Amino acid sequence: MPTRALYLLPLAVFLVMAGYFALGLTKDPKIIPSALIDKPVPAFKLPPIEGGKGNGFSSDDLKGDITVVNVFASWCIPCRAEHPLVTELAEMKIARVYGLNYKDKPADALRWLSALGDSYYATGADRDGRVGIDWGVYGVPETFIVDRFGKIRHKQVGPMSPDILRKQIVPIIRDLKK
Amino acid sequence: MTAEIGHFALILALLVGIVQAALPLYGAHHGIRPWMAVAKPAALVQLALVTTAFGCLMQLYITSDFSVLNVVSNSHTAKPLLYKISGVWGNHEGSLLLWVLILALFGSAVALFGANLPPSLRARVLGIQALIAVGFYLFMLLTSNPFQRITPPPLNGNDLNPLLQDPGLAFHPPMLYLGYVGFSMAFSFAIAALIEGRVDATWARWVRPWTLAAWCFLTAGIALGSWWAYYELGWGGWWFWDPVENASFMPWLAGTALLHSSTVVEKRDTLKGWTILLAIVTFSLSLLGTFLVRSGVLTSVHAFATDPARGVFILMLLIIVIGGSLALFAVRGPALVSTGLFQPISREGALLLNNLVMVTAAAAVLLGTLYPLVLDAVGGGKVSVGPPFFNAVFIPLMVPMIVAMAVGPLLAWKRADLAPALSRLWAAALAALAVMALAWAAMTGGPLLGVAGVGLAAWLFVGTLVELASRIRLFRDSAADSLGRLRRTPRAAWGMTLAHLGLAIAVAGMAAAGAWKTESIQAMKPGDTVTVGGYAFTFDGARAGRGPNYQLVAGAFRVSRDGKPFVTLMPERRVYDVGQRPTTEAAIHTTFWGDLYAVIGEAEGAAGAYVTRIYFNPLVAWMWAGVLIMVAGGVLSLSDRRHRVGAPARRAGAGVAQAARA
Incomplete structure (x- = not known):
């Protein structure tokens, strides 16, 4: 009976949706940040910020020594709060700190860096956010620690606090150095 | 203890x-x-x-x-x-x-x-x-x-x-929940009717006030949330197609459809199965709203719970409630016999068109909200469809609906002629053309969509007034007769007129604010002036201060128009002591034609310079006013005599209590 089938349609649509929900639930939002942990960094090559210094950086630069990749943007308010800590980390000279400028306008980024200080070893501009997607960036700031084999070993989501810097980031880098 | x-x-x-x-x-x-x-x-x-x-x-x-x-x-x-x-x-x-x-x-x-x-x-x-x-x-x-x-x-x-x-957000969730949960009444009545196997005009009359009350609360709740986003997030926007906004918007769309289709059940004893389905769908979308926000399936500013155990539980709950009720509908629905027949061109037909558009819109919002989730589930990665998708789907749906909205109430039940209805709308057409011409002249070079939007709003506004005029036979009978008819017009009819007028005003606000918003973002030193929307904003510098649990920086802008001082705006930036999270408090001055909107950002270098954002948002206040009028229409309709039949002795009370007197 076609009418009866019509009355069944809403149930069928809902069941399909429920199936997708169930699948969606298996993806824990908390897992996403660590999905890249212990994986090699995605291959990428970033140009420098337009009009700025340096030659950008690429995945090849993240091999051979312990490095830190800090994702920042001038439009991001927490980044500004975090920036002095990034500077502090860079000045400890325990790892090279790279800056990944995420979805930013070059002029804004340069103004931001000149106002707050540029202690990055090198910066790369990810204007359309393509590289950010590969890195699983879903909010700015984020900070990655990469070991000397080019594998991501730690990911900090959101701004570092002095506590996080001293009790998590620095000890992890020290451990990797051993 | x-x-x-x-x-x-x-x-x-x-x-x-x-x-x-x-x-x-x-x-x-x-x-x-x-x-x-x-x-x-x-x-x-x-x-x-x-x-x-x-x-x-x-x-x-x-x-x-x-x-x-x-x-x-x-x-x-x-x-x-x-x-x-x-x-x-x-x-x-x-x-x-x-x-x-x-x-x-x-x-x-x-x-x-x-x-x-x-x-x-x-x-x-x-x-x-x-x-x-x-x-x-x-x-x-x-x-x-x-x-x-x-x-x-x-x-x-x-x-x-x-x-x-924030005070706006203190009352936003209770309003929203009164709406969500209010639809549970329509749902319970629908399930009870399926179990009893009987849906008739009396049933529709019992359900209607609950639906109407829930709709009023939900409308007010959504508007409150949007207003909060407008003044608190500091970007001058009022709707972001955020999953959580969508979660409250979907039940609103379905609930609006339910409101209209239950009228058909009441008056014409038809569209029964459809109305029952709408009641189930509306409450299901309310539950889904709770689910989306709470489970962590979608992450957003609002999502305060991201715990998989909870997600699994809510999913089970959804499957039992929604799946169960839809299964019941599949079994018992075909037994509901509709007796009223109608032609496509009729009041019923117009209401059905409203229903189809509302439901399609709700489905589109659902798709846009869930698509990223579905894509992620099948391994497509995390994406966001964002405003471009929603605008592309929504506008083509809403335009014909608003055009039809002025015509629908002029059609007779059962069978109507389109030509006489359209010919009565000459005033509306004239008004729409005049407003479009004016907007075109005033906003040369602006997007055509804005011009079309305010034109539609004028069409609907005047069209609704035309319907009121023809209802009381204005200019066709003596003024005294018309006045008498005006006085005898039932409150439910007034409610519809008000709600439609409110929507027209809100549409004008949305179209204008969307199309002709002007903004300017820059670093300003004390003494600097920028001109936005014909107003000159002079930055007078900023000072630091303290609130009860936050530090603040307050900036001052002297605003002048044509060289004459107009108003002083004092936006704030707050950093809360605990958590050190900053928020912006935009300074907004509302005028009839638009809002002056100023935000102060970070200090920029030395010399007291700050990043500032200044907006002119045309007709934004019309939006809130329009929504308020819609809610007022709903409340008025709620107080209609017909909902009180059966309990004639009691007259006092308001809101929910009145709704209850079905």
Whole structure:
């Protein structure tokens, strides 16, 4: 009976949706940040910020020594709060700190860096956010620690606090150095 | 002790809920009157118990009892009292408690004011309400207990997200929940009707006030949320197609459709199965809204719970409630016989068109909200479809609907002629053309969509007035006769007229604010001037200060127009002591033609320069005014005599109580 089938349609649509929900639930939002942990960094090559210094950086630069990749943007308010800590980390000279400028306008980024200080070893501009997607960036700031084999070993989501810097980031880098 | 009393009351409420579900439903099936009669006292006891639990949690917040985890996570001694109270529902566990409190409120409203319902229908409605409540009690007690203790208790709490410390947001969730949960009444009535196998005009008259009340609350709640986003987020926008906004918008669309189709059931005894389905879908979307926000399936600013155990529980709940009711619909729906026949061009046809557009729009929003989730589930990665998708789908749907909205009320029931209806709308067409020409001349070079939008608004506004005029036979009878007809026009008809006028005003606001917003973002030193929307904003510098629980920087802008001083705007930037999170407090000056909107950002270098954002948002106030008028229309319709038939003795009371007098 076609009418009866019509009355069944809403149930069928809902069941399909429920199936997708169930699948969606298996993806824990908390897992996403660590999905890249212990994986090699995605291959990428970033140009420098337009009009700025340096030659950008690429995945090849993240091999051979312990490095830190800090994702920042001038439009991001927490980044500004975090920036002095990034500077502090860079000045400890325990790892090279790279800056990944995420979805930013070059002029804004340069103004931001000149106002707050540029202690990055090198910066790369990810204007359309393509590289950010590969890195699983879903909010700015984020900070990655990469070991000397080019594998991501730690990911900090959101701004570092002095506590996080001293009790998590620095000890992890020290451990990797051993 | 307070926490234990609250916890205990919640457990008791669960037990009472089980009794309220089991006995009346069984009793109604077998015609056992005393068992059916259990529903009324049980509903009242449930309300008393949930109110106790809610009161306990509020007491814990007010006294800052930091031995309770929920208070620790969401409160702080330095927080102003209002936000200690609103903190009760500004978090996952507390918001669920509010949910069940409102559910119990609606349940006891049926128990108290539903004396004119047939006993079996009332027993079934209350039984189904109790089933929903039991699901939520279990969810709270098993996964999200608001009364969880913590040892050792910390000295102070973590504070409420400062974005939520705002008067607009203090009342946004309760409004929204009154709407969501209000649709549970329509749902319970629909399921009861499916069980009884009977849907008729009287049924529609019983359901309508509940739907209308829920719709009013939801409309007001959505507007409040949008208003909050407008002044608090500091980007001058008022709708972001954020998943959580969508979650409240979908039940609104479906509920609006339900409101219109239940009229058809009442007046013409047709579209029954469709109306039942809409009632189920509307409440399902309300539940889904709760699910999307709470489960962590979608992450967003609003999502305060990201716990997979909760997600699994909610999914089970959804499958039981939605799947179960749709299965019942599939089995019993075909038995509902509609007697009224109608031609496509008729009042029914117009209302059906409204329904189709609303439901399609709801489906589109659902798709846009869930598509990223679906794509992620099949391994496509995380994406966001964002405003471009929604605008591309929404605008083509809404334009024909608004065009038809002016025509629909002019059509007769059953069968109508389009030509005479259209010919009566010459004034509306003229008004639309005039407004479009004016907008075109005033805003040369602006997007055409804005011009079309205000034109549509004028069409609908004047078209609705034309309908009112033809209803009272203005200019065709003597003025006295027309006045008499105006006076005798039922409130429900006035409600429709007001709601449609309100929508017209809101559409004008949305179109203008969307199309002709001007903005300017720059670094400004004291003394600098920028001109936005014809107003000159001179920055007078900023000073630091202190609020109750935050540091602030307040900037001052002197605004002048044509060289004459106009107003001074004082936007603030706050950094809250706990958590050090900054928020912006935009300074807004509303004028008839638009809002002047200024935001102060970060200090920029030395010399007192700041990043500032200045906007001119045309006709934004029209939007809120229009929505308020829509809600007023709903409330007016709610007070219509026809909803009070059967309870003629009582006249006093308002809102929910009035709705209850079905």
